Amino acid sequence: MSPEGLTGASNVAFGVALVMYLAASVGYFHHLAFRRRGVLVVARGTAYAGAVVHAVSLIARGAAAERVPWGNLFEYVTVVGFLIVAAYLVVERLWHAEAVGGFALGAAVAALGGATIAYVPPGPLVPALNSYWLWIHVVMATLASALFTLGFVFSVLYLVQERREERLAARRASVPAREPALVAAGAADRPEDYVSAEEPEESGAPVHPSSRSRLPAAATLDRYAYRTIVFAFPIWTLAVILGAIWAEEAWGRYWGWDAKEVWSFVTWVVFAGYLHARATVGWRGRRAAVLAVIGFAALVFNLTVVNTAIAGLHSYA
């Protein structure tokens, strides 16, 4: 196929994948609200199929440009979107986290939709990017970004759910006799377990504090967020280290406080803070989750404002 043909195929597949992610997201939300098993199966199938179509789009784009398909901002965000879906599907398998599927797929839709703003047709790389380090540095950075995005989704849901559980506990305290079953099952009556470990307790099935809440319990969401971020953190560390090695190769210094480097560092520090916060009394739970949200904000800022508004060596990516 000609480069033009491949580009066209890639763009069509991209659009199809975007629509499929959107449909899957809607399906997961439907399942969350109405618990129809069939809808879940269809949503999951659509997500898998969307990921396959998206992979085809990426491959076609790589073929059209005759290089790896992550050489500019559009491609970078597209790959992050793909990895969000892939990571979510893995997470769903491991933890049966179907309840958050709509949010995760929604994040992927946002990534792909946002990427289109920065769309450029496939083209050659600028000389500074023409290096084998592009492969590994960007793969690590996109993978960590995707996982941090999932961590962000879990953390936001945690904040929502935690607040709701708190409200419920307060109401329960004021009307003690009305809902005895909830008192026995709620997470709030086991605080000593919760603060005793970096990783909250998971023995004992996560019990919904309210029959109306279909999301996992706050403690469960917190655990999801922690596990995602603790997995992503070394990958991000590696991405930063590889970036430094590459910068030494390309620009003659491993660290020059370029805007991109600053914000990668800030992201790293905030997530390091998140990991420490969970081991620090008084910072667990809500404050840690807020840190995860801030870390994600730094990540997004690095991709959007730093790339477009702040001149720097990374301006192309």
Place this chain on the structure above:
Amino acid sequence: MASTSETIYRSLVSVWRSLRSMRTALILLLVVAVASVFGSLVPQLGVARPAVFRLYVDHPLRARIYETLGLFDVYGSWWFTTCYALLLISLASCLIPRTRAFRRGLGLRPQPMRGLEGMRHFTETTIPVAPERALDRARGILRRRRFRVAPVEPGLAAEKGRARESGSLLFHWSLFLVLVGAVYGKGFGFTGQATVVEGETWTEAHASYDLPPDEGRFFAESMHQGFGVRVEDFDAAYHPSGLPEDFRSRVTLIDGDGMPAGQRVIRVNEPLEQDGVKLYQLGYGWAPVLEVRFEDRLLAAEPVVFTTRSPNDLTAPWRGVVKLPSLEPDVGLELRLFPDPVAGLVGGPMLEARDPFLFYDAWRGDLRLDRAQSVFALDKTGLQPFGPGGGFGLGETARLPNGVEIAFTELREYTQFLVKRDPGTGIMLAAALLTLLGLLPALYSSRRRLWVRAIPADRSGTRLQVAGFAMQRRAAFEDEFRSIAGELSRREGAGEPAAGSEPVG
């Protein structure tokens, strides 16, 4: 009544105490993150010097305020240094007692068993084996699962997952190694820039850089290496769309004795390394060779380095200056080069030389060469326009009103290298790898403790008690504990062939 010195001492102790808390370290970490953000929002002298100067012109007051706060050099400012120095002190004060405790723990005897029944995980079974034999088996099974096992009357204590603490310590101490690498590399290194025209040879020595190189505190001029590079050829390749494809300098390495030592290529992403000094492809430009004659006297015959205001915009002409102080009065020329006038005059990018053409304006008077000045600009305070100016192509000659002739004999390119020595990169790489190496077990391994007690029961059997707990990953430990306890209490012969049942003979 407390004396002043006592008050100071007390407050120092309380500061020290708060530095030692993890909460303080955490807050300092976030302060460093916030502080470093300023450096990306305000232009930095080290990265974007022109933007800083522009701010002084456009917003003098704001620039003055920024300067007072050190915002133009955030990462070298006293307050940023204070922040990360405090962070490192706080980190060290957390790490030292932890490291001590860790080392003490290495030699410490395992804790005696007390209250096994009350532990989070506990099982008890009776097995028809003598207690000693049961413990022997337990020791084997636990060792196979990579537990450290020690005898504790009346049974065994086992532990696993020390890597968590050792990894965490390794990770945090490696951060100090990062600092060592940065300071050492900067102190014994230098950074400079060299512009070399095709055909010329450049020598790695203090005096041969465009500007005096930025040398570290412990770097001596004699530490320059003295090798040279002769630039044979520079080549800038472009895609048909006009986007740059490749920049490469072909050079001949010249050793310290002036002998050629092989051909090398310097490209973006492919620096040349020689004697610990690296040359990076940084920039390039045009260098017309101009022969200036006056009454058959050759005044100059050199390539003149032309520059462009923005290397990314190749539609603009390149600018160069020729200074002729040997004439009376001085003459200066301002030149504009169109490497490809056909493309350039319609506003297109001039990617390669095609019928290159020079425009010039002549000036006469006092060049004021007794003052420090740029080689790329004329100081016009003492100069008057001289003649109408004009243009001439490659191979042509321009003639000034006083009879000076300027011949455009050749168009060469020059290449620019970033030249750098940083002996700290090895330390940095090691520190980075150690950081990762420590991070993985620190984040992913979990500490677990187990106790096995064997109590003699009737008919030479054993009441085997197993208890334990995990400090992290408790859910995963639940399964692990169940599996271990199951294996320990399994009747001999069920899982493996027991000695007694072996066929005899």
